[in-house]
Amino acid sequence: MKFNDGFWHLMEGVKANYAVAVQRTATASDELKLQSSTMPIRHRGDTLKGPVLNITVHSPADNIIGVKIDHFVHRPNVADYSLFPDGAPPKPSVQAAKTDSGSSLVSGKLVAEVTNNPYTLSFSAANKKLTFAGEKYQGLFDVPYKWTTQRASVTSCVATDFSSVPNPPSPPDKIRFINSELNISPGELFYGLGEQFGSFTKNGQRVSIWNADGGTSSEQAYKCVPFYVSNRGYGVFVNHPGEVEFDVGATKVSRLGIAVAGESLEYFIIYGDTPIEILERYTLLTGRPALPPTWTFGLWLSTSFLTSYSSETVFKLLEDYHGKDEAVVFARSGAAGGQRFPVHWGGDCESTFEAMAEATRGLLSLSISGYGYGAHDIGGFEGLPPAELYMRWVAFGMFSSHTRLHGSSSYRVPWLYGEQAAVAMSNLLEVKHRLMPYLYYYAIQAHQLGHPMHRTMFVEFPGDRTTHSLDRQYFLGRSLLVAPVFVPQGEDTEYYLPAGRWTEFKTGRTLDGPRWVKEAVALEDIPLWVRPGSVICLGPAKTGRPDYELARGLEVRVYELAEGETAEVGVPTGHGAALAGSVKATRKGGELIVETSGRGVELGAVGVFIAGVRVEGGGQSVGGDSRVVQVAGSGGKVVLKLVRV
Incomplete structure (x- = not known):
């Protein structure tokens, strides 16, 4: 006001x-x-x-x-x-x-x-x-x-509306x-206020917390939340x-006004x-996200033009099929505390690169407002996306917590966009399925602690000022940096890697940060980088689904673990919030020691992604990749000798 x-x-x-x-x-x-x-x-x-x-x-x-x-x-x-x-x-x-x-x-x-x-x-x-x-x-x-x-x-x-208020009062x-x-300090930036599609940092804006169906291209939003985060802690x-009306330095440039x-x-x-920690305490106050079952992390297909049934009917159908406490339906609207009832998608967007960027900002704004998971209409809701936009959006969607193909008046199935699109989607979906032990562990973290799966760069690197305004890339969980591509084929995209040695997930190439990366990215790819010091657990190949035994036949990948460092990650069973155990990796004295805790964790292979070293001896390589060796039947501890090259 x-x-x-x-x-x-x-x-x-x-x-x-x-x-x-x-x-x-x-x-x-x-x-x-x-x-x-x-x-x-x-x-x-x-x-x-x-x-x-x-x-x-x-x-x-x-x-x-x-x-x-x-x-x-x-x-x-x-x-x-x-x-x-x-x-x-x-x-x-x-x-x-x-x-x-x-x-x-x-x-x-x-x-x-x-x-x-x-x-x-x-x-x-x-x-x-x-x-x-x-x-x-x-x-x-x-x-x-x-x-x-x-x-x-x-x-x-x-x-x-006259029908709602036929006799309005004077x-x-x-x-x-x-x-x-409240005072705004020099250099202070603000984030959140729900799923806002405009500028990611809210400085200079007036934001009304009042839900409206205005699409993703306006100041209106479907999920308004009267909560914001400052980069001052x-x-x-x-x-x-x-x-609730927020005036974020718009009227008085060094004050943030809150009016009701x-x-x-x-x-x-x-x-x-x-x-x-701020998000952990906020979700303590307003409620933690429920934990969606593993099957929901697979590929969804829905339409608007054939919908003639209620959400309750769909929920009952899913519950009958999957069992009690296993049903999930998507919601478009939300408010403070709405994170308790996932999953939410981003609303009606155009079929343009600009709208894809709007969907990204909305997703990140929502995640820093306490929502643990999110989705969006892959390819855009309105219109018919060209093939290159569709493929770019598919890649973005596969590295969102939930992946949904949805359109207003046409199906968003990949074969409508050619063989290349269908093959690319299949390959990316395979990667997501294999990542389920990693992804579901962070879904459990969202449920138990309120830590969102989609994390703005600022959330993970608050000490790096460059990250404070980045709104076209994010972390999925703690270890995977995702940089969706918003340009046509052949045009360079640009993204930022913070300090440390980063490993490209697909190719294994490494780059040292902090640095900006400018490169052309193929339509079937997306920049996906692994944070140094990470342990990522992959499930078996070719499961064809996200709901499998997540602790069996694991391929444990260790990325740029420094001498003397230890990294540990939990391993979910895939059944509710239960953990089968954990995997711990330690680099010490020229050796990499990988240990499991819990009887339910089963190792199949270990991958060593550390620049300048190779594994000497060890088991047979997997898929022709000398960095990944078979360790099946080794029990709960594997010791690999590392040799400098």
Whole structure:
């Protein structure tokens, strides 16, 4: 919501009552209760002038601090979000303190500090101020109705459709809002707010949290979430189920404004040492993703033009076929907490490279908003994609958690695009099937910890400033860097590799980062690079499906493990969240030691992808690749001698 005309002046007719001075503070074991006047109190008569804001600073869990601003406390007319739906966390370690000039609340590493006069509220952690609400950053605003007519909730079909509202009430003279601003530091960037298709970093944008069916090419979105992440090490979740309006430095360029219509606003500051920790704590607050069964990670085909059945009918059909707790249907809309009910796809997109990029931004924006999995309409929903676009999008889709061929008025089957497209899809699907032990382990991580399968480059490399604005590449799990291609055949694509020695998954070639890579990529390929220090478990070849015994006949690949390093990864059974055990690789004294834990893990081969060394002796090579040797029947431990070349 826009309250200001420039920085100093309010819009015509807008009346502001800012929280200016704390008049009373009460402390409890886990909260501060503040009463702030909206004008200076110089004498007793001033207490009768202007509204009073009640501000509660509290901590529901370690490293999470909530701020609730109330004018009139009343029962809301809409349901609140259900916080901690998976169960209440342990009681946080909280310390509240009060002095003559202010008060503070400490939760884990996160500290909230209040000054009384003028009233300010700041948040810090790890010897760094994260953000703050300064003097006159929070307040109550009465806004003439004419300035509110373009709000998303006012212009939606629910509000304007005659059949829905045949007798609309007369508009009020004014609408009341609570607005709270937080400081934007130099170089600070913001991500999230649900599945947003515009610029990946949200700086300079006004974003309304209000779902709408506007396609992927507009400011509207299907899955709006009032949660964002800052590259300064914190996230903010607004606990409000109605329209929330974010002004991310658009009106006041060094402030982020959060506005809701009504008398109450609550938000939570969530601290994490890393972006993945922030997401872990946010999904603790709003719920962890359910775990889709393994069969859902295969190839889906659906249409819009033949749909004449309900989601409930499909769900029941799948449940009858696969068994109880094994059914999944796709959803297009979502909200905060919607990650608990996967799987979601990205909505209606055009058949263009631009729309493919929109789908990518939407997927990454959604993933940093707490959603563990995602999909999109391969080839685009509207129109008929040309073959080269279709093949580029197929490659992108195969390295998304869920892969769906879907069109508005035509099938997206590969044979409509020629033999090359069909063969390319078959080959890429084979790679995805073999990657299922890796992929499903990270699906379990999403379910248990809230770590998304699709991870923005910033999430995995927050210390590399180059990654902070990258929106055309991502990690699938922790170890695979995916760089979809958004250009026609023959034109160079460009992507970024952070520091370290990276290995191309398909060819085994290595490149040292940090560097930008500019190259032409064949239509049947996609840049797929393995992070140094990784262990990746592959299933057997030619299974023809994603749902098999994921711990049997594993090919364990070890990538650029440095001398003295150890890397370990869990191995799923493929049945729910159960792990069969783990695989650990250690490079020490010229040897590579690969060990399994758990009786259910069965090794078939070990691949050594370390530049400058080869395996001496060992078993027979697999598929003519000397880097991969057979170790079947070796038990739970394999020792390979490494020789420099």
